Amino acid sequence: MLKRGFRFIDLFSGIGGFHQAMCALGGVCVLASEIDEYAIQTYMENYNIDSNLDVTKLSETEIPQYQVLCGGFPCQAFSKAGKQMGFADETKGTLFFQIVRILKSTKPEFIMLENVRNLMSHDKGNTWNVIKGTLEELGYNIKPVIMSPHQLGVPQLRERVYILGVRRDIYSEEINVVIPRKDKTALNIYQSGILEESADEKYSISEHENKVLTCWDEFYNGIKEKVIGFPIWSFEFGQDYSLDEYPKWKADFCRKNRNLYLNNKKFLDKWLKKWDYLEDFTPTERKFEWQAGESISTIWDGIIQFRPSGIRVKRPDTFPALVAMVHIPIIGRYKRRLTPREVARLQSFPDTFIPNSNDHQAYKQFGNAVNVNCVEYLAKQLFDCVSG
Numbered sequence: 001m002l003k004r005g006f007r008f009i010d011l012f013s014g015i016g017g018f019h020q021a022m023c024a025l026g027g028v029c030v031l032a033s034e035i036d037e038y039a040i041q042t043y044m045e046n047y048n049i050d051s052n053l054d055v056t057k058l059s060e061t062e063i064p065q066y067q068v069l070c071g072g073f074p075c076q077a078f079s080k081a082g083k084q085m086g087f088a089d090e091t092k093g094t095l096f097f098q099i100v101r102i103l104k105s106t107k108p109e110f111i112m113l114e115n116v117r118n119l120m121s122h123d124k125g126n127t128w129n130v131i132k133g134t135l136e137e138l139g140y141n142i143k144p145v146i147m148s149p150h151q152l153g154v155p156q157l158r159e160r161v162y163i164l165g166v167r168r169d170i171y172s173e174e175i176n177v178v179i180p181r182k183d184k185t186a187l188n189i190y191q192s193g194i195l196e197e198s199a200d201e202k203y204s205i206s207e208h209e210n211k212v213l214t215c216w217d218e219f220y221n222g223i224k225e226k227v228i229g230f231p232i233w234s235f236e237f238g239q240d241y242s243l244d245e246y247p248k249w250k251a252d253f254c255r256k257n258r259n260l261y262l263n264n265k266k267f268l269d270k271w272l273k274k275w276d277y278l279e280d281f282t283p284t285e286r287k288f289e290w291q292a293g294e295s296i297s298t299i300w301d302g303i304i305q306f307r308p309s310g311i312r313v314k315r316p317d318t319f320p321a322l323v324a325m326v327h328i329p330i331i332g333r334y335k336r337r338l339t340p341r342e343v344a345r346l347q348s349f350p351d352t353f354i355p356n357s358n359d360h361q362a363y364k365q366f367g368n369a370v371n372v373n374c375v376e377y378l379a380k381q382l383f384d385c386v387s388g
């Protein structure tokens, strides 16, 4: 195990998911690097460290001595053409290359990187092979681990690849990591301790949204089908125009919607009339996706999102990964959107963390961040493998 007070650098630092985890393990941040002005603001407010530093402009000589390099690097494609050209040509110009450049000259004992799960299969595995090969060439023993916070009891499904590395001269055997298996349906947002008891009025859904959801709730409760394996397009109910011009998938969805209508005609005619044929709904509000199976019997027990593809309802135990955070999820029972504090908790940031005062930025930053508990859990095992 590293001694308390070990030093780490936080590249592509965002709001410091790695920072939180490393500090919890006794580390001290000696350098952070970020280019987004709002993330820099949040980092300063929480850690009193100026992270305003472009990795591409960071000179190796500016980096203080340290033991652990952390980085949730943005994923950029490596060209296939570069495949035969050796690592310098292959990765030049990508942000991963910046990590390589820094590792080459500073040779820390440990590496911990994070990326989307797709990194492993991207470009038929070529991207991953380049990353792994490059890090090995630099003298590191590498172990990729795919993990999601729900495996640690946090109600968010967010599979990511964590790339663990230790310098081979320190530890050359297989890096052993144990990850708990967790039944994906074992969690429930309502019993998780994530939700705040009360929230500002500004997070409540609007009257119009309440109306739209009440309408769709009546729909779900009125139709015979309880498991719907296709998107509901209400504008197809009662239609019979030709579908010959449509691509197969679209014609298929239309047909399924028309059949659903015929199967529930008596109820749906009344429902359409009661809700004025959804005329004051936006086109996307006329679409509905039930992705909760039979786990709940009302929209108001689910997690709801107003998405461009329609209104989506998910079960309360499969909280969708928080990414981009454009369509902030609605907690059905509370008739309000998640607050930044709740999003922070889903990302395992402590309640002492101060989210950016601009909600839009706060949601985006948490959506981009790495889950703190996952990093801490894996980093501890990585550091322990040396002493163990």
Ligand SMILES: C[S@@+](CC[C@H](N)C(=O)[O-])C[C@H]1O[C@@H](n2cnc3c(N)ncnc32)[C@H](O)[C@@H]1O
Pocket (backbone or CB within 6 Å): 011, 012, 013, 014, 015, 016, 017, 018, 033, 034, 035, 036, 039, 053, 054, 055, 056, 071, 072, 073, 074, 095, 365, 368, 369, 370
């Ligand atoms: C996936 S996010 C990492 C988030 C971070 N791990 C956290 O916990 O908040 C990638 C970050 O890299 C930053 N970034 C992109 N290009 C950069 C560069 N040239 N130098 C420093 N940071 C950069 C982005 O602004 C973004 O915040």
